[in-house]
Amino acid sequence: MLKKPATLGLAAVLALAASASVPSFFTVKPSPDFPAKEIRDISITFTAGTFGNEITPSFYPDVRVDGVQMSVTYHSEGSDASTLVYSLENPITEPGAYTIWIGEGSFTYDEYFDWDNPELEWMVRVVPGDDDNVGVDIVESENNVSREVYRIDGTRVTGTGDLPAGIYIIDGKMIVMAK
Known part of the structure; x- marks a missing residue:
């Protein structure tokens, strides 16, 4: 048809x-x-x-x-x-x-x-919010706790502001940092 x-x-x-x-x-x-x-x-x-x-x-x-x-x-x-x-x-x-x-x-x-x-x-x-960011407000961290950071070989890292790429143990958890 x-x-x-x-x-x-x-x-x-x-x-x-x-x-x-x-x-x-x-x-x-x-x-x-x-x-x-x-x-x-x-x-x-x-x-x-x-x-x-x-x-x-x-x-x-x-x-x-x-x-x-x-x-x-x-x-x-x-x-x-x-x-x-x-x-x-x-x-x-x-x-x-x-x-x-x-x-x-x-x-x-x-x-x-x-x-x-x-x-x-x-x-x-x-949605609630201000004129510039409707519904999205600034996220602020109040947690200023220092964390224990170690390299994968067990050496402690000090001055952890910007960690280079690598594998770290932070507060007992393995973390991979990629840059």
Whole structure:
């Protein structure tokens, strides 16, 4: 039995892309790939404009986090207004995984074709941390115990700051140091 190849129209392609969370012609922040300190601003950038990238928000955007409707303000950024930023009235700072959902028709994009957005959905993980190292803090050792270090031939090593490559016995355990 021969099967005919299927052809998809634009609506079907957008529907497929929407089911895959975020279509490839949009980039979103906070990113699903990196943890965030908080969810304060949600930005959507249209990257595939033919004649212009301008994004125009709806007067009543449907923005939800974990299914809860968010109260937002919005503005456009970039020289070509290609980025739409929704600012949450109450930022989310509690650590955990959150699903961000933007309802279909919450904005239009591409100033030439004036298309409404498909449904967008992605997960963001909020973790505690400072601005520079989200979720990763400096590890400090409080153990200043001097250790007994011997070479494999049994001679004791003093001044163990930087041991050269070799086999050592440190606190009774055989350790191989490779450089």
